[in-house]
Amino acid sequence: MGDLYQSQRAMRNMRRAAMQRGVVAILDVGTSKIACLVLRFDGAEGQGEDGIGSMAGQSSFRIIGAATTRSRGVRFGEVDAMQETERAIRTAVQAAQKMAQVRVDHVIACLAGARPRSYGLDGTVDVENVHVTDADIGAVLAACDVPDYGADREVLHAQPVNFALDNRSGLADPRGQIGHKLTADLHLLTVDAAIVQNLLFCIKRCDLELAGLASSAYVSGISSLVEDEQELGSACIDMGGGSTGVSIFMRKHMIYADAVRMGGDHITSDISMGLQVPMATAERIKTFYGGTHATGMDDREMIEIGGDTGDWHHDRRTVSRAELIGIMRPRVEEILEEVRLRLDAAGFEHLPSQQIVLTGGGSQIPGLDALASRILGQQVRLGRPLRVQGLPQAATGPGFSAAVGLTLFAAHPQDEWWDFDVPAQKYPSHSFRRAVKWFKDNW
Amino acid sequence: MRPLRGLFGSGGRAPFRDPAPTRWAYRYQRLMLTPSFRRAVRVGLPTALLVFIGSYWAAQDKNRAAVTAQYNEFMTDFQHRPEFMVTGVDITGANVSVAAAVSGLVDVEFPISSWSLDLPVLRERVLELSAVEDAVVRIRAGGMLEVAVTEREPVAVWRHVDGLRLIDTEGHMISMIPNRSARSDLPLIAGDGAMDNIEEAMALFAAAEPVFDRVRGLVRMGERRWDLVLDRDQRILLPTEDPISALNRVIALHQAQDMLDRDIVVVDMRNAGRPTVRLSSYAMGGLHRVHASSGAEE
Numbered sequence: 001m002g003d004l005y006q007s008q009r010a011m012r013n014m015r016r017a018a019m020q021r022g023v024v025a026i027l028d029v030g031t032s033k034i035a036c037l038v039l040r041f042d043g044a045e046g047q048g049e050d051g052i053g054s055m056a057g058q059s060s061f062r063i064i065g066a067a068t069t070r071s072r073g074v075r076f077g078e079v080d081a082m083q084e085t086e087r088a089i090r091t092a093v094q095a096a097q098k099m100a101q102v103r104v105d106h107v108i109a110c111l112a113g114a115r116p117r118s119y120g121l122d123g124t125v126d127v128e129n130v131h132v133t134d135a136d137i138g139a140v141l142a143a144c145d146v147p148d149y150g151a152d153r154e155v156l157h158a159q160p161v162n163f164a165l166d167n168r169s170g171l172a173d174p175r176g177q178i179g180h181k182l183t184a185d186l187h188l189l190t191v192d193a194a195i196v197q198n199l200l201f202c203i204k205r206c207d208l209e210l211a212g213l214a215s216s217a218y219v220s221g222i223s224s225l226v227e228d229e230q231e232l233g234s235a236c237i238d239m240g241g242g243s244t245g246v247s248i249f250m251r252k253h254m255i256y257a258d259a260v261r262m263g264g265d266h267i268t269s270d271i272s273m274g275l276q277v278p279m280a281t282a283e284r285i286k287t288f289y290g291g292t293h294a295t296g297m298d299d300r301e302m303i304e305i306g307g308d309t310g311d312w313h314h315d316r317r318t319v320s321r322a323e324l325i326g327i328m329r330p331r332v333e334e335i336l337e338e339v340r341l342r343l344d345a346a347g348f349e350h351l352p353s354q355q356i357v358l359t360g361g362g363s364q365i366p367g368l369d370a371l372a373s374r375i376l377g378q379q380v381r382l383g384r385p386l387r388v389q390g391l392p393q394a395a396t397g398p399g400f401s402a403a404v405g406l407t408l409f410a411a412h413p414q415d416e417w418w419d420f421d422v423p424a425q426k427y428p429s430h431s432f433r434r435a436v437k438w439f440k441d442n443w
Numbered sequence: 444m445r446p447l448r449g450l451f452g453s454g455g456r457a458p459f460r461d462p463a464p465t466r467w468a469y470r471y472q473r474l475m476l477t478p479s480f481r482r483a484v485r486v487g488l489p490t491a492l493l494v495f496i497g498s499y500w501a502a503q504d505k506n507r508a509a510v511t512a513q514y515n516e517f518m519t520d521f522q523h524r525p526e527f528m529v530t531g532v533d534i535t536g537a538n539v540s541v542a543a544a545v546s547g548l549v550d551v552e553f554p555i556s557s558w559s560l561d562l563p564v565l566r567e568r569v570l571e572l573s574a575v576e577d578a579v580v581r582i583r584a585g586g587m588l589e590v591a592v593t594e595r596e597p598v599a600v601w602r603h604v605d606g607l608r609l610i611d612t613e614g615h616m617i618s619m620i621p622n623r624s625a626r627s628d629l630p631l632i633a634g635d636g637a638m639d640n641i642e643e644a645m646a647l648f649a650a651a652e653p654v655f656d657r658v659r660g661l662v663r664m665g666e667r668r669w670d671l672v673l674d675r676d677q678r679i680l681l682p683t684e685d686p687i688s689a690l691n692r693v694i695a696l697h698q699a700q701d702m703l704d705r706d707i708v709v710v711d712m713r714n715a716g717r718p719t720v721r722l723s724s725y726a727m728g729g730l731h732r733v734h735a736s737s738g739a740e741e
Contacts, residue, residue, distance in 0.1 A: 097476055
């Protein structure tokens, strides 16, 4: 874990260097598209009297370059064909750089698949002095007993979500407060190490330095949940191409994240198989005529599905929209049932508010919210990402909630475990202080 | 053996690949977006190329000689345009002999370009003439070199072992004159160090105005004081300090009692508290005789 701690710290330093330089790229490597945004940071933002800058602190950066390309070589949000993925990343980065007219060296990426797994940890330490200091927080985070999550997995996020001091719980920031026993709850998210390594290798092959790595489910939640939803408890369901991310937020912290390895591409492939059409045609039919709720009108609406075999009867096939919906609906239901299982496993029903926000490209299927409210719960809405400065109109749709969330993550990353010094590293000075304390107490 | 690529994709065709920049195109674009590299290519490279071509061209003697020749030719043509030509010299403010000396100094062949004339040097050379107090050398419109000379004004004649010279108020010697009668209007000065005190000498001459027809000249004695020499070999020995008031006293005595008309050889005013006169030997004998007869009468 020490190795990972160091590498995450190195990534944080890289992010700081990128901030200093003022330009950082956002890379969302998804199954259906790869999006690259170039951010320019205009130095320190002016903060208001309440310590919050204009536009809730999002005015400190501006998107000066944006590019999207069709993804290739990615399946289930994981790198499948490395050469192809590298070419796709190169295409996106080059186009974004060209739009921004600036060279980008640092990139912050997000990861959709890689089988995320959440752990809730807690740790307790005695406060060394009367007041809680940074060192105490580092100590309590280090004191969390880490489960055995497997040798081939790595920690992607380790965020302190709650602090308790003596019998007071729910502290956001206990520093400076007086107490004896400090308890911290830590949310740990691990992913498959090999898959992360593959993505890192692809990015490295594009001459880019990684300045941060985040879970796609987490960053979509940041961008598409509004503040009170994050505060009261809500789930963000990011329906991507190859995987559907689930993240649960509570008290402005992510407390659970998971991913269902099914997405829009599976719906497309169902259509492709059901209607005997190529994937590209199936994708087009899905986006133009797709739906989840058939009405009487849909029986009469015939869709030409075409073909280029030369056989007139084969090429003039038509299908009613009701049939198309009949193909799509079971798969959408399957995805939502899987999501439901994950939410139940996480204990979502115990949250005070059970708002569910559907986002991602897959959430654009007409009638999805009605279907989702049947399966997931009553409070369902469709989410779009927050508006950030300079974002092109083409990139404001729900499919870009992960990319926009990454920009927010780049500007204001959540404090993670590796942002605090592990006390073992400063042990000598502490031991001396402890010796002095012992003398003071006993003489 | 079938290539591996053909096994994939539909119908054995090579699978369609989305367009993507090659590694090198990608790197080239990133390189060109690097500000320092961009500047080097857009400014540095053309500059270096120009400098290289220029230095290669200039490294050949033939080219450099051609440039020098071209430059010289142009300069000569330009400087010898008619508006820059000087056709003659015009000396003003000098009498004939000084003008002849000045024109001897201006040893240039006319016509000459005004760029080739060094007027300050010419002026220095004219100023070296002892008779010239100041000179203005300039090129007048119309291509004339004008030398406006201010001559020194002689105020006295100075007698020295080798002859008579004219001097001006500042003690500069102007020229020699053959004899005293050539400038009998000017007073005569003699003696070592006389030249350094011309102003005092002029003041003394002014004070001696009542007896001016009798004054022969002033002699500087021992480079510290003046003797006023009158005709009949009379001398008035003036003190070092304040000789003018001493002379005024003598003049006053003369005007009251016609002292200088008497048979006196020397009036010694060197000691202000005890002016002394020396009679001639004949007058002294007469004085003794007067004393003797008056004594016999008693």
